[in-house]
Amino acid sequence: MSDIKNIRDQFVSKLKNDLSLEEINTIKTDLFGKNGQISSQFKTIGLIPEKERKKFASDLNQVKDELQSLIINKINEIDGKKINEKLEKEKIDITLPERPFARGKVHPVSQTIDEISSIFSEIGFSVEEGPDVENEYNNFTALNTPDNHPARDMHDTFYLDENKEVLLRTHTSPVQIRTMMKDKPPFKIIAPGRTYRSDSDQTHAPMFHQVEGLHIDKNINMGHLKGCLNYFIKEFFEVEKIKMRFRPSHFPFTEPSAEVDIGYKIKDGKIIIGEGDQWLEILGCGMVHPNVLKNVKVDPAKYQGYAFGIGIDRLAMLKYGINDLRSFFDCDYRWLNHFGFDPLDVPTNYRGLSR
């Protein structure tokens, strides 16, 4: 017993000193190495008379545990000190800039198209597309605008052949024709896309974007048209209330036709949609002309409905305060960066159209 106690006392006091890791390791070996003092004591257990053996073993284990834990604590203490010293040395100026990142953006027209699709999706429209190059029939004739019709003058058309048979579509309405030709009614589609007119100044670009809408079914009337557009405009501008005015107009492919104005006012240099007594024309629409339905083999006695065409660029300008149409297509890096949208900002119904 006294041996054990001696060993304990001796090493406890040793371990109280300021020790290096090597010195601790030496102590460890001295105690628990192959011929260490505690290890040697364990070897003697068998020689201890049986009635004392139990107590001896218990005492020995107690001392072993005590010393072992003292050693571990000592090592931890030294490690901790070392880490602290290292940390002290590793202090950096955290205000230095991070690794550079590049932030991409989606064009405001693309974002607006996604917003429009999201709104119309909710009331059951699906998206159709058509080619940019169209034949004269789909762009004009089928849309009740035969050759020598003065309404053709309203469209300054880019032609791709001398006979004027192929052209760059002047509106998205030929998608109506394509859609109705390939399927059977009912139809409920929107068709966003590029459109072209040979016209270029501050407010006109030779290329711009339109979204066409078409809803043909039994008993679709002008009230549905008004309801649909009223809903769309409210959702798009994310306002509670809008002022909307239907004005009679004329398009060869719809009858009755209307142009739609929305009320706005300018406040602190910013346009506010839905208030005020200024009017702004934003789209054309009407009931699809029976001649158009006949041209695509839909029976106008059974089916009727409405169509509309909205200038997408114009909508984007209004919503996001962009003044110059031509800047959309100028590709100025600074402009794209400012007016572009983060690709993660996908317009959806549940999280809203925009932040």
Add this chain to the structure above:
Amino acid sequence: MKITFDWLKDHLTVNAKEESLIEKLTDIGLEVESIENLSEGLDLFKIAKIVKTEKHPNADRLKVCDVDIGEKEIKKVVCGAPNARNGLITVYAPPGAIIPKNKTKLVVAKIRDVTSYGMLCSESELNLSEESEGITELALSKYNKSIGKNFFNQASSNLIDLSITPNRPDCLGVRGIARDLAASGFGKLKQEKNKVINSKKPQTIKVKISNEKNQGCFSFGSCLITNVKNVESPKWLKDKLISIGQKPISAIVDITNYVMIDINRPLHAYDADKIEKRIIVRNSKSGEEFTALDNKNYKLEDGMCVISDDKGVLGLGGIIGGTRSGTEIDTKNVLIESAYFDPRSIRSTAKRLNIDSDAKFRFERGIDQLSIEEGLKKAAFLIKKICGGEISKIDIQKINKFKNKIIKFDPNSFEKVTGFKIPTKDMLYILGKLGFQCKKDKKALKLTIPSWRPDISQEIDVVEELVRLSGYDKIKIEEPIKERKKSTLTQTQKLFHFLQRSIASKGYLEAITWSFTDAKYNDYFKGQYKELKIINPISSELSVLRNSIFSNLIIYMRKNIDRGIKDLSIFEIGPIFYGTQPGEQNTVVSGLVAGKKSRLSWLEKDRNVDVFDIKRDVVQTLVEAGYDSEKFFIDDETPTYYHPGKSGRLFLNRGKDSIAAYFGEIHPNIIKQIDLKTESLVGFEIFLDNLKLPKKSLKDQKTKYSVSDYQKSERDFAFIVDKKINVQDLVSVIANVDKNLISNIKVFDVYEGENIPKNKKSIAISVTIQSQEKTLDVSDLDKINKLIIKTVENKTGAKIRS
């Protein structure tokens, strides 16, 4: 179409303010484009009398005039007009006045050292006539007591410019607009007095309409007025024309213009003495020519409708008259023409000759066929009244008889289209006011369409009239139903959106550029495609459809670099064209990256962007879109606009079915030729139409989940291979050694140079080996190691590096 409220009141009895007129016009579909106050500032122009003239001390042709502008005030005005003389009554404009003709504002000015306070005006400067020779001369007898008074009448109302849609020719006349307003409840249409010509004198110039095929004139009315004295128009007529921005010319011309605007009845006045014998209306023959009133000489093609005499072409019917038979101030005998021309014929002729005129604009939209006589009468009486002379009988030649259209109209169709109801009696009221004759015929109405409404031919046209005049505000809103029966986007459309946002998320700014481009730039990038010209481009820089998006992107890339932006990534997703038939287009995502990575970084050394940056963007995007990169196959056959050694072509699988993408450095020659100042330029093109849609939906893919928890080990190999061997083949050989055990292969070093034989390279590869079934022991691993080495050596001629 320009009108004034005052002119409208010639036809409309109404007691309302201009504001409510404007609102009403808009409400019934006659869109008000602009409202202009023509008389603004005109009150500054005064009737004045020259009381003294002296020669200008420093200029022979100038005079210094003392001008009495009323209330005993005398102004000194320097004037160059030869007719400036003592006692002349004329028009004085003070400093501050704006001259109507050139819109310049007068100031007090020194003219050769003599100060001039204002100006004496010619008729031309006041937009009263073409007369610019001298200053306006006002009759002493009439104006002597008016010195100091306003020259212009203040009463003239605002000029209202309407945008009349092409279906409404009837509203190209003031009366037509008045009729529409009256039908909507705005005022009452005045009855026209029906005057009768009681002449016994025949119209002596014989008129014949040739009845050949496609001849564009259906009827030709004429009236001869003899012994006239063509004079300046009276004030009321001049004022009328000036009030809508037109310039008076002479009584005869002014009268024909007035009738045209008033009742939309174009007329033409001939100097009857200049017509050789008779008038023949016929198709032109190729080679005929004439000089028109616009002083241009036109060479005609076959089949244009001409008015001719025995000498040849006098004019193009319904489009423009000729100089040979035009009326002048000394014209004695006038023949007035009032005819009907076929809109299609007018339009095709005007288009071929590129002529625009007021008459053409009206005829191509459709003139009231029954207004021939009314127009002639109106003009003849006015000429007689103003110019004197004798009116002949009216002569009307026709080759077909006009019959009013009659259609059936079911009153129920109104509610079916508009969603709301109006009583039948309201319908009858509106239609009646519009000039329809309505007869009840069982359940339907039998409508006789007025001759001035060529746009109305079926039921829906009548519905439009009724809803337009009832007011669109009566249409009730039907709230849309929130129900989706069909998915909004197709798989391809979803892929489009995905690629767009995926590329943007890699630091690219999305651009939208024209679908056409500069032929010069298109040439660099057109590759295998042929140039597609636009027949009528807006500029030579936008003359072809783009065969590639690169042409536009690189133009804008250079502009941005010139703005001082050095490191840029831009992309566009949109169409490229390979033919001019509908559908000969592909959707492409194309991007360009210029400059450096880590420019001016305190962390790391900068480097040029390179082909492996762009390759990552392409591969990562495709992987994100759901394609398996392990199946990708890449070779180096790229179009000539890429760097031949640093570009690649990517297929979604080894089958090389269609090209998914190109990527690489842009050819240095192109960069040099277009003078793009950047350290490096790389680009990619992903061909959306060539990407087969993944067969399995995400739903199906997710349900398959399996991972191995057995120990994996990594083994490194270094092979010495021929330089020709590419890494893709080497990796593929290894992958195929045992697909069950080899789970990942990474190339971590490629080395050429010292210690490696010429024409050889060393490739170091780390292979991850893991079984799905058990922990591999040493012998298993040894076996697979040996197999890898043996297979690679056999298949590629490589040697393992010891």
